[in-house]
Amino acid sequence: MRVKMPVRQNDIQVREISTLELLYRFLDFDDKTKKRFNEPEYFTTPFIGQHLTSYVNYEDKENFFPPAERSRMVFDFLIRSRYDAVATEKYRIGIDRLISNGTYTAAYPLHEEMICRRDVRDDEELNDRQLLFHHWATPRNFYKYQPLDLIKRYFGTKIGLYFAWLGYYTKVLFPAAVTGLACVIFGVSTLSSDIPSNDICGSDGIGSRVYMCPVCDSFCDYTPLNTSCAYAKISYVFDNPSTVFFATVMSIWATLFLEGWKRYHSEIAWKWGVLDFEVEEETIRPEFQFKIRQKRLNPVTQEFEPYLPVGQRIIRLIGSGVTVIFFLCLVIAFVIGIIIYRTIVMQVFATMDDSYFQANAVIITSVTSATINLCFILILNYFYSWLALKLTSWECPRTQSEFDNSYTLKVFLFQFINFYSSLFYIAFFKGKLSGVPGKHDRTHRITIDGTRLEGCDPAGCMVELVIQLAIIMCGKQFFNAFMEIGYPLVMNMFRRWKLRIPETRKQKDARRRKEKQTEMGKMPSGRVTRYEWDYALNPIYDQFLFDEYLEMVIQFGFVTLFVSAFPLAPLFALLNNILEIRLDAYKFTVTTRRPLAASARNLGMWNTILDGISKVAVLTNALVIAFTSDFVPKMLYMFTHSSLLGYVNDSLSYFDSADLVIKHSDYKNVTVCRFKDYRKIPCSLAGRMPTSLSGECDDDYGYSFERWYVLVARLAFVLIFEHFVFLIKAFVAYVIPDIPTKIVIQLQRERHLARQARITQDLASVDSTNTFCTQMDEDGGIQPHKLEKAFSQDTDEVAQQPDALYDGTDPIPSDEMRKIMRHQPRPSLSSVPSDEAAGFSGIGTHRISRNDLDEEEYVTSTHVPGEAEEKEGIGRSNSVESFYSCGNANGSTAHLNRPNA
Structure with missing residues (x-):
């Protein structure tokens, strides 16, 4: 240990x-x-x-x-x-x-x-x-810094690092939250000047003259375009010209956050003594020892240890992998079920006589479907955590690190699909697969029982994406907050009632007074011991800290992956984390048993996952801006027309109402309806309506040239955006060192002092009658310039290498010497460097006898008698563990590799 x-x-x-x-x-x-x-x-x-x-x-x-x-x-x-x-x-x-x-x-x-x-x-x-x-x-200190040193001292390094990371993440969320709020304020302040939304909402705009085609084929009716006025206004608030700027800033922010955390972690880890922490010898998990009865000789330890054959290991991994894939597909099946629900509910609302439900069908459907999806997510969350634990235990990993990595991968895959699948559908697939109105199968489209999938509102799918993201993110945070504070309190009350702990506050005060009256104080009868009080608290399970990290990593995904659709995500995350820190603090301090202290160097695999999310976020935000929002089509239209006047009309295609079969309609005289897409005008309407951009018509409603024109612009935007952002991210990561200079200096200082202490101790351990030959002068004293060179090299002008005694050169050990040093757990002897071997120094405390020093050749020694086995091709005859250059006038090392050495 x-x-x-x-x-x-x-x-x-x-x-x-x-x-x-x-x-x-x-x-x-x-x-x-x-x-x-x-x-x-x-x-x-x-x-x-x-x-x-x-x-x-x-x-x-x-x-x-x-x-x-x-x-x-x-x-x-x-x-x-x-x-x-x-x-x-x-x-x-x-x-x-x-x-x-x-x-x-x-x-x-x-x-x-x-x-x-x-x-x-x-x-x-x-x-x-x-x-x-x-x-x-306590909540009253919500704005205060965390006492990280005290947390580490009481709970251990591993929990201390979690709260250090959570506090740093919360701190850097503040500028992101302010920027996102500023983007929304900009959208609200410029809403009145937005031409497309005014065109839809205005009494003299296109919204009062155009009727949209039914969203379903049989039961739905036409809807005036101006019924989408509210969606158009809300969409502009979140999808305005500042969106691209904010998405770029957030992509760079993610890199700055990760690089800044590396530097901050270096400071914390050095102060806590875990910056160079390594698991020197990882032990076998007890579960692996109990379950695996087959044993094999370990060639390193020369002991028989439990061994899982490769064939059985592959079978377990395949079985676990197939199970994981099956349940990932089950998550996707739930998403498809939500899609079917939305399609059916939209048809039901469309057939209602109530104008309120007809006008707000999209919002009601979006809210109810998102709420149902959230309930399924929370239920499946616990099931998947249990399943991942069972599968990982069945795989029977040999070491704890293998177990943690396997468990982390499974749970994160489950949660990633569970939380983000519906968002990916709305952002990138909804409205793209519904085809043209009507039952005529003129185009390749996906239908459910003959019913085409629902499309997006004329104002776009951005509003639905905002609603889905807000409900899932905020609902998850509220639920987790309740589970972290409400559930433990209820369970504590139940457990205390079950144990029937007799000591009340009055009894407690009386006991303390009685204890003060006696020096040692005998324990009063009926006193509840400390371990009984702690037993009444909620137990700490093995993966408690894993779930805390997972919750924050999923939130980090909401903040970065779809931030271009919901700029307020950093603000809600900031408010949640301020509360989260105090709730976790109360939970660990008051409502749960004291966790076992553990050491950790960093966040482990979570660092890799966070870095991967930050990279994927660049692509998802580029795709959301290019394909989900109307930013690219608007910019393209403005570039060609110098204004957005007429953009709404240009983005809507024509459809001949004669091809529709509507059982009941309040709009009998509608002969032409519109739908959101870039399609060619039917030939039956070519003479009565403005022609398409290419002047062609198509009764099969094929894609127009403008559609391909916009598609190329969207793809070009994605390529330019992600290359630009990735270039900035790479530059930022390159110019910011992971370890601050002040920590490097302190590391060098620490190693220098340790080296001085070792040399001083080694010099003191050598008998005064011993002669150092090359290191002593004629009077028997150590040459002053040697000590000066060994101990007085740290100056403001000289940056000494931490692991070398500086004498003007930095020698490089030979390949053989590196092998020897690598295989030595603790070098057995220190020697003061000679003229020709300057810079090499041992760090042990082994003492050589006087007889050894009288020998003409170099001395070899081992820690354990008889320990001189061959390692990595270094034969016993050529092995040199430590040596003195004594008995030779010039301190030559010519006999270093003698067979007898």
């Missing part, structure tokens, strides 16, 4: 607070409170028991290790301890198996006791949990 502990306080000069930071001081806590929150910055190194006195505060045995690290150690002991002395069963170990077989009901670290606020007068008297509750979990 790897733990990094402080060895020396950071002596790098802290930069002064900038003027901009002074403006935001109201977001921070006062200096006295911050002193309790923040930890001093130390240089850290992995903990080694033999070097205990080298660490800060080593005398305080009770508080030497932080609480989170202590709980990690205890749990590590529990999961690795054998609970049965029977030698016949190898894997009867660990608390997890005892819980699974019912021996124990739970195992969890204890929370610190919640002290009543009126019993204390100062924050100094509060424990860490109480500090988190009063300064982090």
